[in-house]
Amino acid sequence: MRLSKAGYFADFAVYPSIVLGLLTLTLRHAPSVVWIEWSIACLAGIAAWTLLEYAIHRGVLHRIRFFAAMHELHHEDPEGFVGTPTWLSLPAVCIGALFPLWWKTGFDFASGVTAGLMLGYVWYVGLHHMLHHWRIPPGSYLYHRKHCHALHHHARQPCNFGVTSQFWDRVFGTAHRAR
Ligand SMILES: [Zn+2]
Numbered sequence: 001m002r003l004s005k006a007g008y009f010a011d012f013a014v015y016p017s018i019v020l021g022l023l024t025l026t027l028r029h030a031p032s033v034v035w036i037e038w039s040i041a042c043l044a045g046i047a048a049w050t051l052l053e054y055a056i057h058r059g060v061l062h063r064i065r066f067f068a069a070m071h072e073l074h075h076e077d078p079e080g081f082v083g084t085p086t087w088l089s090l091p092a093v094c095i096g097a098l099f100p101l102w103w104k105t106g107f108d109f110a111s112g113v114t115a116g117l118m119l120g121y122v123w124y125v126g127l128h129h130m131l132h133h134w135r136i137p138p139g140s141y142l143y144h145r146k147h148c149h150a151l152h153h154h155a156r157q158p159c160n161f162g163v164t165s166q167f168w169d170r171v172f173g174t175a176h177r178a179r
């Protein structure tokens, strides 16, 4: 979806603030919760995000006509302010992760996993912006990601749906390696 400049960059203010809020609430609500437990839940959320990123990009943004039409705007104009508005992604993460996990496992675990999902999402959005807007010197992680993502945009066969990593592309056989 085409966004205003403010709408495009809103994720970078909204999500880190919510992650801080979740952490503060968890510590206030359960001060004895050790950092390591929350951190493990958070890392699990980040790992889950990498799979979600792959599944959403491949299964929704390239397969379901309504969303594919919106995603196509990005493929046509990779440097434009095109993305998912925060008012759509935030309810999705609350309804899809925070509330059901809270209900099933309690606030502390739900808060950690949701924070991880949000951090993974911001990492993805930020990295995707860098890949299309920054000049990146060869030889780095960013350069490799940039090549892989360029192949997603320009290769003939559908490939490289993961933006932050190629792990799930390798698992599901859609990896196209950059040289
Ligand atoms: Zn795509």
Ligand SMILES: [Zn+2]
Pocket: 074, 078, 128, 132, 149, 153
């Ligand atoms: Zn792109």
